[in-house]
Each structure stands twice: as structure tokens, then as C-alpha cells.
Amino acid sequence: MRIYKSRYIPFLLLLPAVIIVCGFTIPFMVGVYYSLLKYNLIYAHLRKFAGFYNYIRMFRDSAFWYFLYFTGLYTLLCVGIELLLGLAIALLLNKEVKGIRFFRTLIVFPLILPPVLSALIWKMMMAPDAGVINHLLKSIHLPQLVWLGSKNIVTFSLALIDTWIFTPFVALILLAGLQGLPVTCYEAATVDGASGWVMFKEITLPLLTPYIWICVLFRGVQSLKMFDVIYTATTGGPGFITTNLHIRVYYNMFRWHNVGLAFSYSIILVIIVWLFSRIVIWRWLKSVRAKRGA
Amino acid sequence: MKKSAKQFSFKLLGIYICLVLVALFLIFPIFWFTLMSFKTEKDAIAIPPKFVFTPTINNYKGVLTGETVSTTRATTKVDFIQTFFNSLIVCSSAVAISLVIGVPAAYVLARFKFRAKEDLAFLVLTLWFAPGLSVGLPLYLIYRITGLYDKLVGLIIVYQVIALPLIMWVVRGYFEDIPREVEESARIDGANLWTALTKISLPLAAPGIVTAAVLAFIFCWNNFVFGLILASSNSKTLTVGLLGFIGYERVLWAQMAAAGVLSMIPVLLFATLIQRHIVRGLSFGAVKS
Numbered sequence: 001m002r003i004y005k006s007r008y009i010p011f012l013l014l015l016p017a018v019i020i021v022c023g024f025t026i027p028f029m030v031g032v033y034y035s036l037l038k039y040n041l042i043y044a045h046l047r048k049f050a051g052f053y054n055y056i057r058m059f060r061d062s063a064f065w066y067f068l069y070f071t072g073l074y075t076l077l078c079v080g081i082e083l084l085l086g087l088a089i090a091l092l093l094n095k096e097v098k099g100i101r102f103f104r105t106l107i108v109f110p111l112i113l114p115p116v117l118s119a120l121i122w123k124m125m126m127a128p129d130a131g132v133i134n135h136l137l138k139s140i141h142l143p144q145l146v147w148l149g150s151k152n153i154v155t156f157s158l159a160l161i162d163t164w165i166f167t168p169f170v171a172l173i174l175l176a177g178l179q180g181l182p183v184t185c186y187e188a189a190t191v192d193g194a195s196g197w198v199m200f201k202e203i204t205l206p207l208l209t210p211y212i213w214i215c216v217l218f219r220g221v222q223s224l225k226m227f228d229v230i231y232t233a234t235t236g237g238p239g240f241i242t243t244n245l246h247i248r249v250y251y252n253m254f255r256w257h258n259v260g261l262a263f264s265y266s267i268i269l270v271i272i273v274w275l276f277s278r279i280v281i282w283r284w285l286k287s288v289r290a291k292r293g294a
Numbered sequence: 295m296k297k298s299a300k301q302f303s304f305k306l307l308g309i310y311i312c313l314v315l316v317a318l319f320l321i322f323p324i325f326w327f328t329l330m331s332f333k334t335e336k337d338a339i340a341i342p343p344k345f346v347f348t349p350t351i352n353n354y355k356g357v358l359t360g361e362t363v364s365t366t367r368a369t370t371k372v373d374f375i376q377t378f379f380n381s382l383i384v385c386s387s388a389v390a391i392s393l394v395i396g397v398p399a400a401y402v403l404a405r406f407k408f409r410a411k412e413d414l415a416f417l418v419l420t421l422w423f424a425p426g427l428s429v430g431l432p433l434y435l436i437y438r439i440t441g442l443y444d445k446l447v448g449l450i451i452v453y454q455v456i457a458l459p460l461i462m463w464v465v466r467g468y469f470e471d472i473p474r475e476v477e478e479s480a481r482i483d484g485a486n487l488w489t490a491l492t493k494i495s496l497p498l499a500a501p502g503i504v505t506a507a508v509l510a511f512i513f514c515w516n517n518f519v520f521g522l523i524l525a526s527s528n529s530k531t532l533t534v535g536l537l538g539f540i541g542y543e544r545v546l547w548a549q550m551a552a553a554g555v556l557s558m559i560p561v562l563l564f565a566t567l568i569q570r571h572i573v574r575g576l577s578f579g580a581v582k583s
Contacts, residue, residue: 009487010402017399017462020454021418027432028424034432092312103313108572110320112565114516116533117554121327124547132326132343168320169576176573176581214580225425228518232537249427259435266428277423281416284580 028270035263042257054264063240064265070155071244071272074230075223077159078166082219083212085163086170093171094178104175107168115165119232122161123148148234151241158242161229166222170215177211178204210291213284220280224273245269324558331551338548353552374553377535381521382560384446384531385514388453389461389507395454396461397503401495403462404469415463419578422459426519429455434523444526452520457510460578464509467579468502469495505571508564515561532557 038050058064093104110118125133126147134144147157181204189199227246230236236243236251243251245265252262330338332349357374403415433452434443442448472495480490496503521531530538536557539550565572573581 010406013398014402016395017418017458018414020395020458021414021421024421024429024455027429027436030432030436031428034435089316092309092316095309097306097309100313103317105569106317107320108565108569109324109562111576112512112516112561113324113558114518114533114536114561116516116518116536117557118323120536120550120554121323124330124551125323125326129341130339130343135342138342164320164323172573173577173581211581214577218577221423225423227426228533231518246425246427249425249431253427253431253434262431266425266431269425270428273423273425274420277420 031263031266031270034259035267037260039259040257041259050260054260055268058261058264058268066240067243067245067248067265070242071224071246071269073155074158074162074226074242074244075220077155078162078223078226079216079219081159081163082167082170083215086167086215087174087208089167089171090174090178093175107171109168110165111168111172113165115228116232118165119161119229122157122164123233126157149238151238154234154237154242158230158233161233162223162226165229166219170219173211173215174208177208181207207291209287210284213280213287217277217280217284221273221277224276225269245272327551328555330548331555333548333551335546335548338551353548354556356549357552357556374535374556377530377532377538378557380446380449380525380529381515381532384449384453384529385511387446387450388457388514389510391450392454392457392461392510393503393507396458396506397465397496400462400465401469401491403466405474415466418459418462421455424455426517427523430520430523437524443524444528446529448524449520449529449531452524453514453517456513456517460510460513460575461503461506463578464506464575465499465502467574467582468499471502472498501571502574505568505575508568509572509575512561512564 035054036049036051037047038053039047089107093100093107125131128134128144128146128149131147133147137144145153148154185203185207186199189203194202225246226244227250230242230244230247231250234242236247246269249262249265249269252258252265329345331353332351333344333347334350334352337344337347403411430452433448437443437448442451476498477490477494480494485493516533517531518533521529521534525531525534536550536553539546539553568575
């Protein structure tokens with residue numbers, strides 16, 4: 001319904017935002033352009049247009065496929081663990097016991113710290129000799145690990161840090177979902193004689209699906225492009241073990257000064273993130289419609 | 295269904311135990327870190343780590359006065375105070391600008407129908423999801439050419455990528471919550487556009503605007519990549535400055551801990567302000583709590 005007679009006012013109100021948003025698509029186009037150049041800052045005078053040279057070189061490099069694999073692995077690990085743990089914590093926080101509000105407030109802490117700071121804290125705690133984690137493990141006679149230095153467990157350690165930071169996010173979203181669940185469904189199910197586990201599987205989980213997709217969207221995208229935590233904790237890992245695509249972009253540009261290659265990695269990452277977000281948003285919308293229908 | 299008193303208390307105990315374990319897991323690192331900020335450098339890296347020690351505030355003194363407490367000749371001098379104020383200026387300005395641009399835009403998105411509306415909304419979302427370097431690296435090249443490199447203004451411009459989408463999406467949701475009838479009855483009573491906006495809609499959406507602004511500030515404050523790429527000694531942000539305590543020869547752990555504790559304070563203060571709306575803000579308005 002038209003509230004305002006003037007047609008131009010809403011257009012004017014929206015215009016600055018549109019200008020800024022469209023303005024920021026320029027860096028992307030610049031990026032695409034640079035990815036088509038053979039351009040190294042050290043040999044700047046040799047810069048020339050080379051079409052898909054960088055992309056072909058990238059796809060032929062087996063290291064690229066490892067970085068792609070690690071990006072996917074890190075995302076899968078983080079999102080998977082955080083969904084499970086976050087759901088458990090949300091169920092826990094849903095209980096109306098005395099003092100529950102205190103705990104619900106408390107879990108926000110790790111979420112609002114700068115991820116760089118959190119990664120630094122964990123890096124300190126994970127130090128082999130002076131770190132408090134190994135110290136505590138030693139005192140209960142468990143083996144001590146080289147958390148961030150061993151190629152076998154460094155990925156797990158990074159996932160642990162990510163879990164510590166972001167599980168509260170999942171827990172809070174799912175808790176909001178749990179608190180919105182209709183009580184009548186459960187009462188009817190109890191009358192019909194359903195057990196707790198059946199109620200969880202047939203009622204709770206389907207009704208939580210939109211919220212789960214929200215978590216997958218935000219955490220998935222953030223994990224695919226994770227930079228802060230990895231850079232701070234391992235700067236790409238012992239060797240290149242924990243280097244994902246985003247980190248690799250940084251090193252291509254500022255370590256090897258290969259501008260063209262840096263941008264081709266960057267564009268590939270943008271495409272992956274964009275595809276992922278489109279698919280997950282589509283699934284989310286579908287689950288919201290399904291829920292409304294039910 | 296009656297449970298015996300004994301069964302009931304075990305379940306309750308179990309719940310509390312789990313809660314305490316989760317709380318411990320989430321809070322212990324912060325506690326340990328704060329503890330470390332009161333240790334001397336020697337105690338901080340002691341093997342085995344010390345739980346009992348004589349506390350000192352030298353780290354805070356050193357961080358706040360810009361003198362690094364060191365014993366070697368080559369020291370990494372970190373100007374914490376400057377990075378703190380850089381972050382403060384950049385984040386506040388960026389959020390202020392994105393409020394001025396974003397709130398009216400959010401209102402239009404909430405109230406008006408036009409063909410490209412959802413396309414625009416998703417373009418804004420895609421911008422927020424973009425990897426930092428994909429936006430930052432081209433800007434690095436552009437900034438070096440245009441002289442915006444290592445300037446606070448340059449950072450304020452880039453931080454719009456973080457702040458504007460958040461504000462547009464979250465505030466839009468709060469505007470949509472206000473029933474149209476409220477504005478329509480104000481119009482019928484003779485109010486014009488400006489009065490309806492400022493006297494009716496804005497106050498009603500105020501909690502959402504505050505939530506969005508605070509969250510945008512927190513995300514800007516916590517940002518790392520843009521400060522890393524687009525700033526140097528002049529306009530370095532706090533998050534980048536934190537890593538400055540890691541030098542080539544040695545790491546000043548205790549001082550870094552003190553700096554870290556200080557950098558936590560603004561975000562913690564702000565977060566307590568928007569407690570109740572935090573879930574709705576974090577999920578971009580998708581989840582209404």
C-alpha cells in the first residue's frame with residue numbers, strides 16, 4: 001500500500017546504499033581482470049595479459065587440489081562438530097532450571113571476542129612445554145601432544161579452536177528454535193505414548209530444520225573463507241598442511257608477489273563461497289516453506 | 295507421571311554438572327589468559343605453568359605507556375594505544391556512516407515493493423559473505439595508486455562491507471515487525487513522511503537499530519584481514535597490533551595477554567547492552583527470539 005505520495009523519496013533513501021553495494025562489485029571485477037594477467041610484482045615490467053594462464057597453471061598444480069581439499073575438510077569438521085555440540089548444548093540450555101539464565105548469558109563470551117585473540121589464547125595454551133593443556137594432561141597421566149606442530153593432529157587442533165569460538169553461535173540459534181517449538185505437539189505425542197527419543201526424532205528435529213540450515217549457512221561460509229584463526233594459530237600449518245584457499249591467496253600475493261595467481265585463487269574461492277551460499281539459502285527457504293505447510 | 299525424589303535429584307544434578315562443564319570449557323581459556331596478564335614474563339612462560347605466582351601490573355603499565363618491557367637489544371615496539379584508537383575511530387565512523395546509509399535503505403526494503411528488491415537484498419548478503427581478501431586485495435592495489443593506503447579513511451570505506459549489510463538486514467526485520475496500521479493512522483492524523491518516520495517508526499525500531507549498530511561495531515572491531523592488508527604503521531587496527539607482540543626473536547606473552555584483556559573490554563561492554571536481541575542480530579534477522 002502506498003503510504004507516501006512521492007515516488008522519488010524511497011528511491012532517494014535507497015540510493016546511497018545501492019551506490020555503495022554496487023561500488024563494491026568493482027573490486028571483484030578488478031580481481032577478475034588481474035587474474036587474467038601474468039603479473040608478478042618483482043618482474044612488474046613483464047606484466048602482460050595471458051588469458052586463462054593462471055587458472056590452467058593452478059588446476060595443474062597438485063598443491064591447489066590439496067588446498068581445496070583442506071578447505072573442504074576444515075569446513076566439514078567445523079560445521080559438523082559445531083552442529084552436534086551446539087545442539088547438545090542448546091538442549092541443555094533449554095531446561096528451565098534455576099540459574100539457567102546465567103549460563104545462557106555466559107556462553108556468549110567466546111563468540112564476541114576477536115577470533116585473532118581467541119586463536120592467540122589457544123596458541124598459548126597449546127604450547128608443547130609451557131602450555132597449560134599439556135600440563136593438565138600430564139597431571140592426570142594422559143599423553144601430551146604437540147597440538148599445533150604435529151601434522152597428524154594440527155587440523156584437529158584448529159577445529160578445536162574454531163569449535164570453542166563458534167559453538168555458542170550454533171547453540172544460541174538452536175536454542176531460539178527450541179524455545180519456539182509448540183508445546184501442543186509434544187502433549188499430543190505423549191498422550192499417544194511416544195517415547196522421548198521418538199519425540200526428538202519426529203517432532204523436534206524436523207521443526208528445527210530451518211534453524212539448522214541457518215547455522216550451516218553462516219558457519220559454512222565462515223569456515224570456507226576462514227583466515228583469522230588459521231593465520232594466527234599456524235600461519236598455514238607446519239609446512240602447508242593447514243593452508244586453505246584464503247590463506248593461499250595471501251601468500252601468493254605477499255610472499256611470492258604473484259599477483260595473477262593470487263587473484264585466480266581468490267576468484268575460485270569467491271565462486272565456491274557464492275555457490276555454497278546459494279545452495280544453502282535455497283535449502284533453507286525450502287525448509288521454512290515446508291515448516292509453514294506442516 | 296510421578297518420579298521418586300531420588301531419581302529426580304539425580305537428573306537435576308546431571309544437568310548442573312553438564313552446565314558447569316560446558317561453562318568451564320568456554321570460560322577457562324579467558325580466565326587463564328587474564329591470569330597470564332598479571333604474571334611477569336618469566337612466570338608467563340614458566341615450565342610447568344604456574345597457577346600460583348606474585349601478580350604484577352607491569353604488563354598493563356608497559357602496554358599503556360608504549361614501552362615494551364624487554365631485556366634483549368632488539369625489541370618489537372608495539373604502540374598499543376594508537377592501534378586501540380585507530381580501531382575505535384575506524385569502527386565508530388564506519389558504523390555511523392552505515393547507519394546513515396543503511397537505516398533509510400532498510401526502511402525502504404521493509405515497506406516498498408519493487409522489482410529488483412530481493413535481488414538487491416541478496417546482493418547485499420553476498421557482499422557480506424565475500425572473502426575478505428577478495429575485496430581487500432583489489433583495494434590494496436587501488437589504494438596504493440590512489441594514496442588511500444594506510445589511511446584511516448581507507449579503512450572506514452572498506453569496513454562498510456562488514457557494517458552495511460548487517461544493518462540493512464537486521465533493521466529491515468525490525469521495521470517489518472511494525473504493523474503498517476501504526477504508520478497509516480499517523481498519516482491519517484495528518485503527519486507527513488518525516489514526522490511519521492522519526493516520531494513513529496524510528497522509536498519503535500530503536501531496539502533493532504541499536505542491536506544492529508552494536509553488532510556491526512563488534513564485527514568491525516574483531517576484523518583482522520582489512521587491517522592486515524590495507525594498513526601499516528599509521529592506521530593499524532587493534533587486532534593486527536595484537537600480533538605485533540610476536541617478534542622475530544621473542545614473544546612477549548604476558549604483555550600480549552594484557553593487551554588482549556584491554557581489547558576485550560569494549561566488545562564485552564557493548565555485548566551486554568544488546569543481550570536480549572543478540573540472536574536475532576547474529577542471524578541477520580532470520581531467527582526471532
